[in-house]
Amino acid sequence: MNAEKRLQDLGLVLPSPPLAVANYVPAVRTGHLLVVSGQLPFGLDGAISGDHKGKLGRDVFNEAGQEAARLCALNVLAQVRAALGSLNDVKRCVRIGGYVNSSPGFTAISAVVNGASDLMVAVFGDAGRHARLAVGVAELPLDAAVEVEAMFEVK
């Protein structure tokens, strides 16, 4: 598996890994696990687009929601590369937690989080298949539409 090459073949560019703005860090390694902080859908310009802010079912609709989840996952990968030096040091994506900013009655939560899951498999192949939590939350930091955290097994 050469995840860096796959990323290149897919024409994907990782955003600059957002800095943690308080007394936490973007990722912690313990043994063979790398735990990545919840990431928001920052774009390549370092900002969250208006299309990816607010609640699913009210302000953000399915395709934009999936794209927001995909951007969260790209930020997760940016943090993994920053922590390890290369995505090629990932052995497996173990778990992602997908938290969807949901308006009352919005239950298509799994479809939104697929934006993140699909990216993991596009980049890591079968090693990208992960256990997953997908829930609808009341609010998210910066009014983001989606937040994604992750855990990886690393070399």
Added chain:
Amino acid sequence: MNAEKRLQDLGLVLPSPPLAVANYVPAVRTGHLLVVSGQLPFGLDGAISGDHKGKLGRDVFNEAGQEAARLCALNVLAQVRAALGSLNDVKRCVRIGGYVNSSPGFTAISAVVNGASDLMVAVFGDAGRHARLAVGVAELPLDAAVEVEAMFEVK
């Protein structure tokens, strides 16, 4: 500990382990940890009963909520057996996360999640006692009343 025998003695039948319907998997093993995806309260017929859909405190009331959490936990066990071959390969239930679909003002979240916790101890005895997160969420996939994820230490 013979968890398979306990299950039998309790007269419990595990549902067919639900397939992951997207680019994720029901469970991932890393080292001695098994991480199980969030499970919904599917019954033996593979469907979520109307009694286990909607919000606690509005559509679903305490006993049905506990039963929904218990069903989520049975689905967790079905995934564990599918992943490991036997529940007897579990050394310990390490953590469960219980996410309760809560209407405004519903705070009896712990009582609902006890439906899952009690099942773990019924099946695994003291090795079923786990660390726990219990929170009330805004929405859940398929309008389920409860979702439960879990982490186990395995042989």
Added chain:
Amino acid sequence: MNAEKRLQDLGLVLPSPPLAVANYVPAVRTGHLLVVSGQLPFGLDGAISGDHKGKLGRDVFNEAGQEAARLCALNVLAQVRAALGSLNDVKRCVRIGGYVNSSPGFTAISAVVNGASDLMVAVFGDAGRHARLAVGVAELPLDAAVEVEAMFEVK
């Protein structure tokens, strides 16, 4: 690192570690990981103050919210000491999950959870810097304003 001495130097007293009131336990060790159950903002008197109940942005405002998160973190530490015998057996705070009881439109979730993150760094120094999830939830047990769970690497 002498976390017990730091705690003393900071004049901090840990609350009595709350007992789990059902079939779960406050903390589980697996290998070199200690997983701590979600903790509520109990004070030294064993109760949740009215100031730390209800929703951020409606009943609880920023400073009281941060203080609630800090109290959750003190309860996490109380559980760590009860589990390990001493905070000095902590090698690293790996992750905290901060769940903020958020009223509609309350998005200053990160600022609230900083109350917990800051305490970890005050007590453990750089080893207290953790990966973090911060989300706004619909409801919490006992109508608490904040709930914090944690994972540590231990000796």
